[in-house]
Amino acid sequence: MSAAVSDVAPQASTAPTGGGVLRRLNIVTAVWAGSALAAIGWFIAHELWQDGDHGSDQVVLVTLICWSVGFMVGIGAFNGPIGWIRGNDLAHEDELFLAGKDQGIGRYFRFTTDHKVVGIQYLIVTMVLFALGGTLAMLIRTNLISPDSQFLSAQTYNAIVGLHGLIMIIATIIMVTGPFGNFIVPIMIGARDMAFPRLNALSLWLIVAAIPVLFSAAFLGGIPTGWVGYAPLADQAPPGMDAYSIFILIFAVSSAVAGANITTTVLTMRARGMSWRRTPIFVFGTVASVGLALPAFPLFMASQILLQVDRTQGGQFYVASGGGSPWLYANLFWLMGHPEVYVILIPAIAALMELTPVFARKPLFSFNTAVIAIAGIVGLSVMVWAHHMYAAGWAPDLNGPFMLTTEMISVPTGLLFLVILGTLWRGRIWTTVPMLATYAMLWNFIIGGITGIYLSDVPADYALHGSMFVTAHFHYTLMGAGLTGAIGALAYWFPKMTGRMLNERAGYISFWLVQIGFNVTFIGMFAVGLAGQPRRVVTYAHLFAAGNLVSTLGAYCIGIGMLVLLYAIVSSWMHGPIAPANPWGAKTLEWTVPNPIPLENFEVLPVVTEDPYGYGVDEAFLTAELVSGSAPRTASTGSATATQAEVAAGSGQQVATLDREAGQL
């Protein structure tokens, strides 16, 4: 990947010379360095240990770690720390180089710190993961089209089920906070970049380094444990399980780094005047998500380190005969695993709460309720993990208390529905693709939520646990609400991120194909689950044949819809119509910056004087009836924004004044 891209050449004589070694490092050198170190590691480990008791696992472990370290060296992740130790601080032109100034497309393939570049990189990574996980889903459903299909062998099927699960979980975890948390949030809060731009690049490239590790599992016997990787099945699994562990280690580091970075950015870098009450709800959702992931993923990491001690050193953590316990794994896993569900859901729903006011042309209904609900979900989500273990026999006496906390969480979740419904109430509904995502979420998440209530009930869970009913339930939440929200967010912010409008016709077609296919697939799965089909089975009794056939046909419909979405994204990105700076007439700060967005977003830092939901008019003079309990918190838009000096596009934005002196404050 050469640095000589079109827009650098004319300025070559005057271009700054910063960057040092990093000028020569990019994804190609990273792959070379990773492969070289992996080869060396493999050779040494193979010579030393291959014949030992745990030889093949040790060799795979060493090789994959060497790959990851080599990749990070090759991309230049260690240049910063080494330079720091040697006492070299970055010069101004080094910063400029790192931020990707004047590097055209090339900046997307190196250790670039600009949050907008990182956001786009995350978007691509997410889409690649969804493409792979989705393809695996098609294979799974094809195998299940009839009980006698024998499309896949049991071994391949189990390996694919685990890979599909893990890829999709990782993809959904990063699908909102990765692309939009990085690209949109800093602009939304009026900052020029993230708090720690180099950590931002680090978090992205760690995931890129880890993706080949994850895929290597497919060639190392797969992940035959389901995505949960339950021990002691994981202790006896093939070396694909080592790839799983290494992947989780790297991902946990990446998410800790990203979480600390995004949280710090929001805590310390909001624009002047952006009090918490004026901070957009999507920012709350993002911080809740990454802040929840921050202490949760290290537990997953610990569970995998223990697993590696078991697998490569003969440890006894999960081996009952040696004093270990499978319940240790289950506890560590679900202590991460249930917060993780909300790590996925909260930002997706927050994105929908952010865009609903724009397309209903109304303020967000009860902003405070939305914030309290998010906080309540975060607080409760760390107290519900053992509802995944009602049937484990782990602690039968705790089933009652966990049933309480689990059912409690429906109260704050219900409030999120109220916020969205209240926002729709008597709005001027503009049914764009992003707004349709809100409606789809209202439909799907109600079904996901109610089926969750059956599973929270201990006796009903005894009957349903481990069946296809559970699979359908969490797809309704993570896909029906989570992924739908992320697609809505993508359609909403696409004009800002790419500078082009998303092809609307293809967007509608994709939306309906995906949503109809989705409901067909998983309603079929609910039916066979209730009738008693277990999860993760390569074949099943003929009793379940009709429901499975329906599910498979629905899944193909989703697949076609997703291909249409992919077409819409790619074609619009390449030659869609140029987007105006604020195509939706939204009021958050990201719509005030011009397209394409300048390197540091804001020429002059904005000063915020009101919240971003100042839609509509004070209707006290229209009808006194419905506003009795709700005196508008801001005065009418006209007077509050008396000094509008907005330059970019659209008036009535959250910025009332652009303070020319702001930078010196």
Add this chain to the structure above:
Amino acid sequence: MSTDLPAPDGPSEPVVQSVAGWRAERVRIFWIWLVLTGLLVVFSLTVPARLMGPPASPTMHSVESTMTLFSVAASPVAALVWAIALYSLLRWRSKGRPTADGPAIRGHAATTVAWAVTSTVLCVFLLVWGMAEMIVINSPAEANAPLVVDVTGQQWVWTFSYPSQGNVESDQLYLPVDRPVIFHVTSKDVIHSFWVVQMGIKIDANPGETTKTSVMPDKIGVFDVRCAELCGLRHAEMQTSAHVVSASDFNSWLSQNGGHS
């Protein structure tokens, strides 16, 4: 929408609607809600329990009642959300880009409080119901003279043994009807999950631990035992039959297999 839209000029002339107009809308939403609720209640009463099949124990009976009851209780909630969403699409949708903003409603304290209180009450109801149900499903464990069955999972078969009946061993489960049974469940290798589908009981078989579950089969017939936890290559085939037979048939089965009653 085309892309060369003019930037919106902030709120323009709002659509003025009379108080009576809003009242009429709320009445219409109420009717939509009522119809949706009715449809969902009919669905709740007929579909979930039927899909689960005829129960073979009081436990499964209780689970199916729960499914029906929770579905009925959730019906008005789902109907309310969908009624408002549907109505907003039908009547408040603007043709293309809205030219005016909606009313600046920033919240409505009474609605929020009512919403929160209602959902909390529903939650408490679910919890109380669940606790009561747990007492019901645990009652076979407290009954007098239950039959004890040791269940062992291993890749990929179930083994049942009857310790008080001369350690009779079988790869199919035989149970006498109308007698409480306690299962002591363990595993020889990885985690399995012992699931008697039509009796609504499930408990994991963990290596190194013994877990317990109990049931009272109340129907003669052949039922399904499946493994509900992914346990390796042939997890899908790890299933067998549970035969619920009369007390005398059970005794003769025992004696045929070298045991005693």
Add this chain to the structure above:
Amino acid sequence: MTVSAHVPVAGHPAEDVQVVGGRQRTGVLLLIVADAAFVGALVFSYFYLRGLNTSGAWITQGMHTATIWVGWLIGLIAVASAWCYRSGVNALRTGKIGGLIGGAGIALALVLLDSVVQIIQLASLPFKPDANAYASCVYTLAGANLFHLLLTAVIGVGIWNRARLGRYVATNPWQVEIVAIWWNWIAVAAIAGAVTTSFIASPNVGG
């Protein structure tokens, strides 16, 4: 642990050092939260398996267990190291760069010494990690502590070298102060490890 100062591009005025410093401290505190969750998970694993005593095999009857005082020695050296580093930071606050070089240098030496003690302990434990759950736990806790110490040594080399090169001034002690928080944390974590491994026999002997 790299913290990058945000030098504005395009001629925007530089941010105040107090603002940047406070921001970097927030970031490091959050990373410590994540690390604390990890250490907490290891400690939880130890006590959970000890409490369960599955198959009565937490420890093997009559086995030689780890010597408790070695863990405490490692913890105390870490505390001493953190204390030396802290006094170096205090010296910088009063403008004595030499004090920082000395304090950070001694702290670094102590951390390296501590790493050596930790390696000796790992190499001389009277059991292998595959002996039983207790053995696996001890090796893992010690390994995690060694990782902490080595990471701190790398950071310490950086601080010492940068102090030597005159990169720190009394008016901007933020970076060395933030590292002090990390240094204190690894001392706390080492002590937590020592406390954990002081409880050996399972209270659950009946099962």
